[in-house]
Amino acid sequence: MGSKEHSAEGLYIIPHKHKVTGEDRMRRKGHRPLLIWFTGLSGSGKSTLSGLLEQELFERQVHTYLLDGDNVRKGLNKDLGFSKECRTENIRRIGETANLMLDAGLVVLAAFVSPFRKDRETVRELVGPENFLEVFVDCPLKVCEQRDVKGLYKKARDGKIQDFTGVSSPFEAPERPDVHIRTSEQTLEVSLNELIQAVLPKIKIK
Numbered sequence: 001m002g003s004k005e006h007s008a009e010g011l012y013i014i015p016h017k018h019k020v021t022g023e024d025r026m027r028r029k030g031h032r033p034l035l036i037w038f039t040g041l042s043g044s045g046k047s048t049l050s051g052l053l054e055q056e057l058f059e060r061q062v063h064t065y066l067l068d069g070d071n072v073r074k075g076l077n078k079d080l081g082f083s084k085e086c087r088t089e090n091i092r093r094i095g096e097t098a099n100l101m102l103d104a105g106l107v108v109l110a111a112f113v114s115p116f117r118k119d120r121e122t123v124r125e126l127v128g129p130e131n132f133l134e135v136f137v138d139c140p141l142k143v144c145e146q147r148d149v150k151g152l153y154k155k156a157r158d159g160k161i162q163d164f165t166g167v168s169s170p171f172e173a174p175e176r177p178d179v180h181i182r183t184s185e186q187t188l189e190v191s192l193n194e195l196i197q198a199v200l201p202k203i204k205i206k
Ligand SMILES: Nc1ncnc2c1ncn2[C@@H]1O[C@H](COP(=O)(O)OS(=O)(=O)O)[C@@H](OP(=O)(O)O)[C@H]1O
Pocket: 041, 042, 043, 046, 047, 069, 073, 082, 086, 087, 088, 090, 091, 111, 112, 113, 114, 115, 150, 152, 161, 162, 163, 164, 165, 169
């Protein structure tokens, strides 16, 4: 991971200017691209909310793609674990992938624990702040543990999983998220409506 022999540093890589631009693709699709970034503890509701939001947008003719653990940690990032370094590399690669998808004109939804503020900020800078919407899926650890959707909190408490977010690895909550959803206090319907209201103006072509 990141070793010198795999680094592009010092190589002559000169980008080619292609004829079809991001602007052209945006006009063809009829909406602006956007990266909607869901961050929160395991079990907070990232998959549930991002899945519902994608369905809602898709029905409105928006070209979407949902990036989540299932299609990333089992493929592109199957060489990565859950140490701080691995998580940073996980988010870096996801950011780069999302950036290509934005150039293709898509509205990308990314649902990852992404516990480190700096890693999320790196993605925001990479894609450009105007193309990034941070959604804090906020839910108290206690409630996530009660939900224990995948039985992982129990395993973490029993010492069977190391570096588990919220238990033995930190979660740095966003300080000023664009959207703040409290899944233990508000219904799915209210949350979804809040998300739609935040997204639609951002993807409208001016
Ligand atoms: N140690 C540890 N800590 C946190 N989560 C763990 C861990 N081990 C496995 N899992 C499962 O993997 C999912 C988190 O993967 P992510 O790629 O989103 O994590 S990260 O952004 O790199 O921190 C997460 O999925 P969600 O429950 O959907 O959040 C867990 O099911």
